[in-house]
Amino acid sequence: MSALDSHSPGTHSLGQFKQELIKDYNEINHRIFGIGVVRQKVDVQGDKILIVALHKRVPSLAYLNALNSNVSELADHYLIKGFKNEFKQLLVEKYGFEIVSIFKDYDAQAELSATVVLLQRDVRDYL
Known part of the structure; x- marks a missing residue:
């Protein structure tokens, strides 16, 4: 059952889920980078x-990128890795998702950034 409310699975709208996920994503981003996202879909x-x-670039x-782009790319890599770990934990604990993989890249x-979450089943099966 998701954390959107205490009703049985399948009673939540996809729109409610998306709004809640936007808040969750932004919160994790803010916690790791100290800055929330400007816009997300x-x-x-x-x-x-x-x-x-x-x-908004930290x-x-x-x-750091101006000084040494290799070091900033390495920092980006590990920050993204940390974000994916925290996001996966949230998706499993809060929504009960069975995660196959999470892919994330940042330009x-x-x-x-683009994040793709691949689940075991259709998202609607979890709502």
Whole structure:
């Protein structure tokens, strides 16, 4: 059962789920980077959740990139890895999702990220 309310599974709207997920994603992003996202969109297609987000680049990472792009790319890699771990834990504990994999990439120049969550079953089966 999801955390949206205490009713039986299947009674939640996809729209409610997306709104709650937007808040969750932003909260984790804020906790890790100290900055929330500027804008994000959640799409659901069967057993896949796609989140595209516009971020504001963390100033220290932008500065680090100017000094040494290899070091900033490494920092981005580990920050994304940490985000994926926290996001997966939330998806399992809060929504009861059975996760196959989470893919995430970030384009620092465009300040855009894409996250794809692949589930065992259709998202609606969990709601």
